[in-house]
Amino acid sequence: MSNLPSADTIAGRLAALRASMPEGVELVAVSKFHPLESLREAYGAGQRVFGESRANELRAKAVEMPSDVSWHFIGHLQTNKVRTILPHVSLIHSIDSERLLRLVAEEARRLGRRVSVLLQVHVALEETKFGFTPDEVISLMSPELVAGLPEVEIRGLMGMASNVDDEARISEDFETLRLTFGRLKTTVFADAPTFDTLSMGMSHDWPLAVAHGSNMIRVGTTIFGEREY
Numbered sequence: 001m002s003n004l005p006s007a008d009t010i011a012g013r014l015a016a017l018r019a020s021m022p023e024g025v026e027l028v029a030v031s032k033f034h035p036l037e038s039l040r041e042a043y044g045a046g047q048r049v050f051g052e053s054r055a056n057e058l059r060a061k062a063v064e065m066p067s068d069v070s071w072h073f074i075g076h077l078q079t080n081k082v083r084t085i086l087p088h089v090s091l092i093h094s095i096d097s098e099r100l101l102r103l104v105a106e107e108a109r110r111l112g113r114r115v116s117v118l119l120q121v122h123v124a125l126e127e128t129k130f131g132f133t134p135d136e137v138i139s140l141m142s143p144e145l146v147a148g149l150p151e152v153e154i155r156g157l158m159g160m161a162s163n164v165d166d167e168a169r170i171s172e173d174f175e176t177l178r179l180t181f182g183r184l185k186t187t188v189f190a191d192a193p194t195f196d197t198l199s200m201g202m203s204h205d206w207p208l209a210v211a212h213g214s215n216m217i218r219v220g221t222t223i224f225g226e227r228e229y
């Protein structure tokens with residue numbers, strides 16, 4: 001009867017997700033640990049932005065997929081893997097130290113390109129996650145630092161909320177990220193219209209993230225199903 005794609009296909013789940021997302025929010029389809037066949041199905045359904053969390057996996061998939069895919073790196077980036085991803089990546093979400101920021105700039109210079117990045121800010125309860133604290137990122141960013149690294153375009157912030165059921169805590173985390181983004185946007189980046197991206201929200205919490213100002217969501221499980229590690 002209906003010609004909508006079925007809800008138990010990747011295309012169907014993507015269509016349902018897109019239909020529930022407000023305008024102005026970008027969807028990163030988090031394809032880590034999923035096979036190429038699943039990425040191709042999403043690509044066939046029009047998805048062009050994919051997120052991966054391991055450097056070798058990103059590279060392996062990037063060389064197999066069509067060249068109009070935008071690859072986003074969302075995992076912890078080890079310094080010795082910067083070179084692996086740089087030729088392929090269009091946005092690195094997970095800059096979590098000044099050292100990594102400088103290294104990415106150096107490698108970009110070597111390749112003769114610019115690279116867009118987000119600064120990862122840690123607000124969640126879990127202690128194992130990477131990222132700057134809000135205070136650290138605010139004190140690190142200065143017009144001098146930004147001007148000295150012309151190869152990196154700092155587009156905004158990425159963060160994750162606590163992995164808890166308590167909606168009040170999740171809201172508080174997203175709000176802290178929104179405020180931190182706003183503070184940078186009105187100071188160091190006041191003259192940088194490209195500082196415009198707040199990446200927050202995953203399968204289970206993206207509607208709340210969007211309610212708190214997210215304009216880029218990173219969704220894996222809802223699209224591709226459970227990952228097999």
Ligand SMILES: *Cc1c(COP(=O)(O)O)cnc(C)c1O
Pocket residue numbers: 030032053074075201202203204218219220221222
């Ligand atoms: C894996 C991952 C996601 C996607 O998580 P889902 O719960 O599968 O939607 C989003 N962001 C980051 C940083 C991740 O590592």
